Amino acid sequence: VPRLVSAEGLAAWRAFLDAHAAVIGRIEADMERHRLVSLVWYDVLVAISEAPDRQLRPRDLARRLVLTRSGATRLVDRLEQAGLVRREPTEDDRRGAAVVLTTAGTRALRRAWPVYAAGINTLFVDVLTPDEARVLRDAMTRVAAAPRQSEPPS
């Protein structure tokens, strides 16, 4: 196998993938043990609660959660069935509906946070030194911004 990637770079990449899988899996298990919403549902609730006017269109939800529009539709379907969100017709643009939190949705969000936060702390933040946390935040922010595709758009 030809190299193509420095040994250090590859090691960092693999550690990155392993860390993600490990932490996400454990937090997800914690949430379930406490009978709270899943991480995906939590992401939806947080996204809505942080949006201007505390409402979000499926399209924006899809962008933020890295989903397709249809995926967002079905996700909202399930959350609506569970009574955590509600679709409300938008005034200015009647093409789509705005998704808002119900009272139960707000409560579910508030209840889930302590467990989620404990997971983030115990499994992630506490394992890092303050310096590492800073370096990681800067580096990951740059990576997420992703200056360009790895391939030019053919």
Next chain:
Amino acid sequence: VPRLVSAEGLAAWRAFLDAHAAVIGRIEADMERHRLVSLVWYDVLVAISEAPDRQLRPRDLARRLVLTRSGATRLVDRLEQAGLVRREPTEDDRRGAAVVLTTAGTRALRRAWPVYAAGINTLFVDVLTPDEARVLRDAMTRVAAAPRQSEPPS
């Protein structure tokens, strides 16, 4: 919303999640553009090629890819249908089959690596300074090792 996590810690966590989603999504798109195997399939092929005797049981595959046993079974099913792997009865323990690479599987692995490597370099390694890469590798290795659950096993 009560704090529970330091602002820096939370920022690092969110950047971490965003970076993962962004890079994985882009590399996956690159692989598809070049008509190569998906990242999941690539992981399977690599895992087998790195295993002792270049063979792996579905059980071990499941552990390594963070899958259930049944998930591994179905994944191997598809790879076998595509002609990239083959199930071979094990001699000493006839309960399970060993999964090995076919010639086509080895070739698919070799073909995919340059594109995958380019993605890792362009979207991840090149964005980091050598110092950052080292810090990241150390920190992520510790996170992946995950000293303990965030909750005691009730």
Next chain:
DNA sequence: AAAGATTGAGTTGTCAATCTTC
């Protein structure tokens, strides 16, 4: 009984096509 592998049923996502509004 325990462990590996598999299968049936159900969940959650994607893609392509369609409907509605801009």
Next chain:
DNA sequence: GAAGATTGACAACTCAATCTTT
């Protein structure tokens, strides 16, 4: 026509139950 949302058909996984071998 373009964009938002949805739907039908399908893909990939999980859970629980089953079969086989240890």
